[in-house]
Amino acid sequence: MAGLPYIVGNWKMNGTRAMLNEARAIDRAAARFPKVQVALAPPSTLLYRMRDTVELIGVGGQDCHAKDNGAYTGEVCAGMLKDAGADFTIVGHSERREYQSETDAEVKAKAEAALSAGLSVILCVGETEAQRDAGDAEGVVTAQVEGSCPSTEGAPERLSIAYEPVWAIGTGRVPSVDDVAAMHKAIRAKLVAIYGDAGSDVRILYGGSVKAENAAELLAVPEVGGALVGGASLTAESFLAIVGAAASLAEVG
Numbered sequence: 001m002a003g004l005p006y007i008v009g010n011w012k013m014n015g016t017r018a019m020l021n022e023a024r025a026i027d028r029a030a031a032r033f034p035k036v037q038v039a040l041a042p043p044s045t046l047l048y049r050m051r052d053t054v055e056l057i058g059v060g061g062q063d064c065h066a067k068d069n070g071a072y073t074g075e076v077c078a079g080m081l082k083d084a085g086a087d088f089t090i091v092g093h094s095e096r097r098e099y100q101s102e103t104d105a106e107v108k109a110k111a112e113a114a115l116s117a118g119l120s121v122i123l124c125v126g127e128t129e130a131q132r133d134a135g136d137a138e139g140v141v142t143a144q145v146e147g148s149c150p151s152t153e154g155a156p157e158r159l160s161i162a163y164e165p166v167w168a169i170g171t172g173r174v175p176s177v178d179d180v181a182a183m184h185k186a187i188r189a190k191l192v193a194i195y196g197d198a199g200s201d202v203r204i205l206y207g208g209s210v211k212a213e214n215a216a217e218l219l220a221v222p223e224v225g226g227a228l229v230g231g232a233s234l235t236a237e238s239f240l241a242i243v244g245a246a247a248s249l250a251e252v253g
């Protein structure tokens, strides 16, 4: 799998200007970890300011609308994220799939809009606890990959998948390393089925209760190319511990 480990913080609906200090501290420290690609996805109100505040790390959105413009009150399109300085956007996060009832087809349209606007994409997939208990986890997740992956020419070069079991997000619970390995393998096979050889280079991140204490173990799993971090990305101290764990693995790997 190509590329540096990719450690991305998703601030969700957290952060006002005061929190830019955390972003600045993360950015300064990123210079010590050249073997890790680091990025933050703040709320869109902070994007422009964060872009101005940081130099080394990537900055991205948490979602975008599928249309380029128009009468969609409250929405933000991919071109606006790009204009505010974003390098990438997250799409299809399970909180949006659940609370905004986003379908695979909508997530795919958003990913395609983001790629057309010149952004990279982190596309999230993951099963619920009931789906895992029913033995359907791999089927559900590979169907999400199939239904939401963008068809845009050149898509695999600017696409990452984030596997985030819904039951692991914000709960402190994580799947076993064997379950993570099996799911990442299944996602890889689906990506190769969709994109051919180019599917081998798409980074697959793990997300869901990644913390300093479990980061090294999760990041060492085959096919785990990085982490999407929620709660532990809100302070420089907790986020940098995860970046440091990725850097240590990159040194030995």
Ligand code: PGA
Pocket (backbone or CB within 6 Å): 010, 164, 168, 169, 170, 171, 207, 208, 209, 210, 228, 229, 230, 231, 232
């Ligand atoms: P968490 O969130 O790290 O707080 O579990 C991860 C995510 O939702 O991306």
